[in-house]
Amino acid sequence: MERNNACSNSKLDRKTVERNRRIHMKGLCNKLASLIPSHNFKTSKHMLAQQDLLDMATTYIMHLKERVEELKNKKQRLMMDKEQGGLDPRDVIGSGLQLPVLEFRDYGLNLEVNLISGLRKNFMLYEVIAVLEEEGASVVSASLSTVRNKVFHTLHAQVKSTRVGVDSSRVCQRLQKLISGM
Numbered sequence: 001m002e003r004n005n006a007c008s009n010s011k012l013d014r015k016t017v018e019r020n021r022r023i024h025m026k027g028l029c030n031k032l033a034s035l036i037p038s039h040n041f042k043t044s045k046h047m048l049a050q051q052d053l054l055d056m057a058t059t060y061i062m063h064l065k066e067r068v069e070e071l072k073n074k075k076q077r078l079m080m081d082k083e084q085g086g087l088d089p090r091d092v093i094g095s096g097l098q099l100p101v102l103e104f105r106d107y108g109l110n111l112e113v114n115l116i117s118g119l120r121k122n123f124m125l126y127e128v129i130a131v132l133e134e135e136g137a138s139v140v141s142a143s144l145s146t147v148r149n150k151v152f153h154t155l156h157a158q159v160k161s162t163r164v165g166v167d168s169s170r171v172c173q174r175l176q177k178l179i180s181g182m
Helices: 002-035 050-083 125-134 168-180
Strands: 101-106 110-118 137-147 150-159
Touching (some): 125 137
Antiparallel strands (some): 101 110, 110 150, 137 150
């Protein structure tokens, strides 16, 4: 009789351990889903199977690794430019692009605008902010730094209304048009 109780208790213990393990894994998957930006999901995060979620996380991590490599290469090119004494703003910058340069990133509810211009260019930052505001984004931070003869502007914005959102292609077009007039 005691052996049956011991066997029954071990089955219950295994069931409890397995249930707790599944609950823990589900919590970890939910945490993983919260770390992936929402614009990477075609459907709701909560509607995905765990395998799909893991696949998306893997894809996102690979994208981030590629981005890190791109940025490392860009940094290396810029450091080489710096060692060579910098370039005139009318010349080509290290990545082969003419100044001014616009880089726009849409992270779902967050937007990032990076602008590189020369010291001699008449640049109106308030015009860029106005475009973002008109398109439904609120600028939360803006910074500026000067390195030799280049001025780097970085703006971070958030979508004002999550229902309406922001048409990122339209924002990018308007910003391109604005800086092409520089």
